[in-house]
Amino acid sequence: MTVLGRFPALAGIDLEVAAGEIVLLRGPNGAGKTTLLRLCAGLLPITRGEATVLGHDLTDRRQWRALRRRVGLLGHATGLYDELTVADNVRFWGQAAGAPEADIDAALVACGLHERLAGLLVARLSAGQRRRTSLACLLSRRPELWLLDEPHAGLDQDGRDVLDDLVRRAVASGATVLLSSHELERAEALADRVVTIVAGTTDPAMSVVPTPAEEPLLVP
Amino acid sequence: MTAPLDAAPVRATTGSPGTRVWGGLTLAGFALLLAFAFLWSPADILQQDAVRLMYVHVPTAIVAFTACFITTVASAMWLRRKTEGWWVLGAASAEVAVVFTAVCLITGSIWGRITWGTYWDWDPRITSTTLLFILLIGYLSLRRIDSEAGDSAQRGARSAIVGLLLFPNVVIVHFSVDWWRSLHQSATITRLDPTIEGTMLFTLMLGIVVFSMLFAWLLVHRFRLGWIEERVGATGLDDAIEERRAEAGVPAAGATL
Amino acid sequence: MFRDAVLMAGKDLRIEWRSRVTTQQIAPFALLVILLFGMALDPDRGILARASSGLFWVAVLFCSLLAIQRAFTIEAADGGRDALRLSGLDPAGVFLGKAAAIAVQLVALEVVLAIGVVIIYGAEVTGFPLLIATCLAATAGLAASGTLYGVLAAGLRVRETLLPILLLPVLAPVLIGATRSFEAALGGVAADGWPWCGLLVTFALLYLTFGTLAFGTLLEES
Numbered sequence: 001m002t003v004l005g006r007f008p009a010l011a012g013i014d015l016e017v018a019a020g021e022i023v024l025l026r027g028p029n030g031a032g033k034t035t036l037l038r039l040c041a042g043l044l045p046i047t048r049g050e051a052t053v054l055g056h057d058l059t060d061r062r063q064w065r066a067l068r069r070r071v072g073l074l075g076h077a078t079g080l081y082d083e084l085t086v087a088d089n090v091r092f093w094g095q096a097a098g099a100p101e102a103d104i105d106a107a108l109v110a111c112g113l114h115e116r117l118a119g120l121l122v123a124r125l126s127a128g129q130r131r132r133t134s135l136a137c138l139l140s141r142r143p144e145l146w147l148l149d150e151p152h153a154g155l156d157q158d159g160r161d162v163l164d165d166l167v168r169r170a171v172a173s174g175a176t177v178l179l180s181s182h183e184l185e186r187a188e189a190l191a192d193r194v195v196t197i198v199a200g201t202t203d204p205a206m207s208v209v210p211t212p213a214e215e216p217l218l219v220p
Numbered sequence: 221m222t223a224p225l226d227a228a229p230v231r232a233t234t235g236s237p238g239t240r241v242w243g244g245l246t247l248a249g250f251a252l253l254l255a256f257a258f259l260w261s262p263a264d265i266l267q268q269d270a271v272r273l274m275y276v277h278v279p280t281a282i283v284a285f286t287a288c289f290i291t292t293v294a295s296a297m298w299l300r301r302k303t304e305g306w307w308v309l310g311a312a313s314a315e316v317a318v319v320f321t322a323v324c325l326i327t328g329s330i331w332g333r334i335t336w337g338t339y340w341d342w343d344p345r346i347t348s349t350t351l352l353f354i355l356l357i358g359y360l361s362l363r364r365i366d367s368e369a370g371d372s373a374q375r376g377a378r379s380a381i382v383g384l385l386l387f388p389n390v391v392i393v394h395f396s397v398d399w400w401r402s403l404h405q406s407a408t409i410t411r412l413d414p415t416i417e418g419t420m421l422f423t424l425m426l427g428i429v430v431f432s433m434l435f436a437w438l439l440v441h442r443f444r445l446g447w448i449e450e451r452v453g454a455t456g457l458d459d460a461i462e463e464r465r466a467e468a469g470v471p472a473a474g475a476t477l
Numbered sequence: 478m479f480r481d482a483v484l485m486a487g488k489d490l491r492i493e494w495r496s497r498v499t500t501q502q503i504a505p506f507a508l509l510v511i512l513l514f515g516m517a518l519d520p521d522r523g524i525l526a527r528a529s530s531g532l533f534w535v536a537v538l539f540c541s542l543l544a545i546q547r548a549f550t551i552e553a554a555d556g557g558r559d560a561l562r563l564s565g566l567d568p569a570g571v572f573l574g575k576a577a578a579i580a581v582q583l584v585a586l587e588v589v590l591a592i593g594v595v596i597i598y599g600a601e602v603t604g605f606p607l608l609i610a611t612c613l614a615a616t617a618g619l620a621a622s623g624t625l626y627g628v629l630a631a632g633l634r635v636r637e638t639l640l641p642i643l644l645l646p647v648l649a650p651v652l653i654g655a656t657r658s659f660e661a662a663l664g665g666v667a668a669d670g671w672p673w674c675g676l677l678v679t680f681a682l683l684y685l686t687f688g689t690l691a692f693g694t695l696l697e698e699s
Contacts, residue, residue: 038559041563042563043559043562043563061697068562068563068565069565071563073559073563075556075559076556077555077556077557077559077560078555078556079555079556079557079559079560079563080555080560081488081492081551081554081557082554082555083492083495083496083551084488084491084492084495088488088491092484092488093560093564095484096481096484096564096565096566097564097565098565121495141565299694351646351649354642354645354646355646355647357642358639358642358643358646361639361642362629362639362643365633365635365639377694377695377697378629378632378695381625381629381691381694381695382626382629382643385647385687388683389646389647392650392680392683393646393647393649393650395650396649396650396653396654396676397649397650397653399653399676400653400657403657
């Protein structure tokens with residue numbers, strides 16, 4: 001259960017995600033999907049209850065830093081520096097995470113940012129192009145857990161295909177993905193499982209009980 | 221994580237038998253102090269009756285500095301333990317300190333006016349006390365902003381760090397200002413302080429004791445007030461949770477907690 | 478930690494290089510402050526030349542407020558703080574990197590101000606070693622304490638008004654120490670100035686240490 005300010009954003013989440021799954025979170029605006037994703041990234045405190053992500057206990061703040069290195073969050077905010085170029089940004093965030101040059105270059109290529117766009121200032125980019133840049137930053141880190149908050153929003157068709165492809169490839173090499181989306185058709189095609197969240201609470205009737213997994217990832 | 225709620229109802233007053241006795245003693249102390257200050261202690265040779273301001277000015281300065289120390293310690297302990305008590309103590313101490321600092325500045329200024337004709341003379345103590353005043357105001361401003369963000373464990377580090385630095389800053393500032401002013405006529409340092417002995421010394425000591433008692437009394441009450449505020453805040457939390465779940469159409473208090 | 482500091486400082490300086498805020502906005506502001514003081518104090522050359530140490534350092538303080546605000550405005554844009562927290566960078570490294578970048582900018586501003594003061598106030602420059610040492614020590618202290626209080630104020634909407642009131646009283650010792658040291662260098666006995674320089678170094682070390690330890694906690698506050 002997470003309280004933001006004086007507002008309990010998440011009032012009763014009961015969720016388990018197995019390794020290698022792609023889980024889609026859906027629900028109306030204000031339901032708490034973004035909060036849940038940020039929580040899993042180790043950004044928000046838990047006021048009551050428990051949660052474990054990738055083996056880290058979220059109620060223990062000291063474990064947050066270790067957790068953050070292993071996850072990648074693609075949120076609404078881009079976290080990019082407007083005054084720097086695309087390449088500068090991806091390089092900075094990649095190096096900050098300790099990614100080798102090769103991974104950074106590969107990420108730029110995979111997101112279609114290596115040619116014309118690489119030298120452009122982020123301030124000049126469209127929203128969709130910024131999304132791609134953020135995605136490249138995430139990709140270069142090779143996180144074990146991908147947390148995507150409405151990733152398709154703002155991307156063009158091509159971008160969406162690229163994203164889906166990247167997600168599938170990441171899962172194939174062992175990552176787990178938790179995403180929220182209003183693009184239900186595309187997202188449901190991508191996901192293994194759908195969980196509905198309403199007003200900060202998971203709706204039990206809507207989530208499929210998962211088959212027992214080797215490694216429960218998240219136990220609130 | 222917030223502690224479980226108290227089952228006992230919140231008290232309506234911050235008084236208690238202990239504080240009433242203490243308050244009574246403090247008042248008696250003040251009566252005694254006034255008697256000594258105005259009647260029984262002699263006027264200074266040079267300053268005449270103006271020296272009697274010292275009996276307020278010096279104790280309030282000492283108390284203000286002590287209060288800053290308490291705030292710093294409370295901030296440090298809060299950072300260590302994250303319990304509400306330390307959080308409330310930090311602000312309570314700072315608020316009381318502001319009052320004492322203001323009184324100190326005013327009496328110092330008046331004293332200066334009487335003895336050498338100006339309200340301000342860059343006396344090192346007054347200068348550093350003024351900076352202390354501003355440091356306190358900054359801290360309290362920050363606290364007010366911080367307390368608008370809900371959960372105390374999350375919001376507090378900002379204020380706590382400033383509070384933690386408060387006393388060290390006071391010390392550094394005091395030291396620098398003192399050193400600086402001592403470069404000029406050394407008379408500047410002791411300008412305000414007359415030679416103190418005998419009854420005057422006793423009165424001064426009495427003043428320090430009485431003002432300290434007053435400080436303690438005020439601190440306890442302000443602390444209790446803050447404590448009650450925190451309790452009220454925690455109660456609001458459960459209601460908010462219930463509302464949120466009702467919005468979701470979930471029956472109250474499920475097994476998920 | 479140092480690797481992260483270098484990365485961070487490099488990024489900040491690269492942003493400064495591209496956006497040129499320090500050179501195009503803060504430096505002119507610095508000159509403006511010098512001019513305004515001159516106008517206010519009436520260019521009776523005597524007063525200005527004698528007061529130039531103090532006026533110089535007051536101007537530096539004002540400029541440092543701007544520089545610090547700017548340093549954190551960069552991070553405030555579009556979820557920058559979250560990104561920093563998630564990035565894997567050591568917070569101590571972030572602190573040192575940011576402080577270093579601010580320090581570099583401040584030194585550049587001090588050079589501009591120094592030239593302004595020499596030309597406009599007619600101050601005479603002697604005692605170079607002490608001057609340089611003072612500048613370095615004072616700048617280190619300014620940058621370290623500024624970065625600490627800057628990150629503290631950065632997440633708040635009232636940051637522009639809160640930062641000065643939090644930071645300037647803390648910087649009073651720096652102002653006192655730097656001015657006394659400069660006065661000793663510029664006309665008096667240089668030997669008098671070195672103890673003040675010592676005060677500045679102590680201040681800088683205190684805040685560098687404290688900032689390194691506390692920055693991580695402060696970065697968590699959103």
